[in-house]
Amino acid sequence: MLPDEPRQSTEPSHGGGLPDCHRHPGTATGISCTRCERPICPQCMVAASVGFQCPECVGQGHAGARRATTRFGGAPTGDGGLVTRVLIGINLVVWVLAAYVLTPRLGEVWSLASAGRDRLGGPYGVADGPGQWYRLLTATFLHLEWWHVGMNMLALLFLGPPLEQALGRLRFLALYLLAGLGGSTLTFLVAGDWVVSLGASGAIFGLIGATVVLQLRNRGPLGPVMALLVFNLVITFSGAWGGPGGAGPSIDWRAHLGGLVIGALTAFGLMYAPRERRGLVQGLTVAAVLVLEAAVLLTGMALYGA
Template sequence: MEQVPSCYRHPAVETGVRCTRCERPICPDCMVEASVGFQCPECVRSGSGTGHSAGASRPRTIAGGTITGGDPQLVTKILIGVNLAVFLAVLADPGLVVRLGLVGLRFDGSAGDFVGVADGQWYRLLTSMFLHQAVWHVGFNMLGVWWLGGPLEAALGRARYLALYLLSGLAGSALTYLLAPVYGFSLGASGAVFGLLGATVVLVRRLKYDMRPVMALLVLNLVLTFFWANIAWQAHIGGLIAGAVLGYGMIGGPRERRAVTQWAAGGLVLVLTVLTVVVRTAALS
């Protein structure tokens, strides 16, 4: 049996894709979509190759994003840094959980009034995505961001990747607000992480890679979601669905209609998220 070649930049990763210019084997982290096939980062930077010039046709990611210099995992590292910084802030001031966590409605004795998303504190849908109380909680979530985020950031580009993370997390928060007990607190980046997982499934299928490892990871996480106590399964499911929709819109649709499908997918997720929050708020008013 012929051995599958390994990526020239990541020897531990096997790949069947080669750069259309220099023919070096490249993995998803290194693939840059061009007018024909994929190119490696070196060929993209140099603009070398027969029939090409550096300024003739700027290669883009598989999602159509422009290639930027510097750290290919910059946004991933920033997101992890923000989550860890907020975790340290919570350790210093546990009251942040009460002030920024996701809660539909509760009575605040100190203020003598009801507070929560239903009371107009919609910012909790976003701030709760960066809150963690336990080391294991923030640890598992940040490992998920690190493992899934790097390849996605390379494939989508920074802006699309950040939109995927935030919109998936907000969708998870909205579904939690809709279905969870109104007085219960919820927090964590799990909705965003499941969004990255949903988009990863789409990416692996798009690149025609072996689906078994990513599907096994998905099944394992779903089992933990429904059989581990005190988990907001609503955030996981909401984030997963949003991530899959956004992933398909960014990389799964026809290339000639890529911009349309990306805006449509993003708009659909955002509109449904806002509609869910509005409907739930109206029901609690």
């Protein structure tokens, strides 16, 4: 018998004839599965590298096959930038709505606004309690100026796809959202007594921090991303106290630093998780970062809330 020829069934025949297919009683066949040796009819045959197999054996073989993943455990995709483009699309849609359609209402209800209990009319916004905590996330998608959304989305378009391709879509999205929340919660902790902040800059700084970790993990060149980080930090702190007449900050340095730290910490847990316990360690990393952000939020509430 040649290696690729169908294997003849060894099942006993009925009345001297051919055996019935084990999946279709009454259908005689002279072929058997090359793995389990049960008789199979042409309707059930699945071509294999050697002979034919029954559907059950094919399914068992697929179940035992190792699932392909990205280097850090994500599901590989042909398009490594889908989540990045979706995030850019959401930010642009929200910008159009806030700046031209629902002006000024959307900006008022989505911004990271907070006034402490000692302020007239306070507590207000995030400091007012859980019903207003949504602002910590919505503010990261809110822009009112074209140059603000434009700069942030260009940075996202540059930084997002390499990280998304390395981590996979779900892990990349978690990194982005956690970094954005990290920037918002630090802003609330430091300035929740009186603050209005908005923009995706905290999440963008988180991606910069994650790119630094990725380059360290891959032993890649650090020069370009470190230059980008230093440049943005200079811009951050030169503008943080550069408001007109010294009236106040024009750049929220707290959101930038919070996003940077959380992005780097999250990326470290995702990228340095040991292969044999990768899923567990990565899940614990995300949970630990959420707990940290919740602790920062509750501390801010103790300082400014009702």
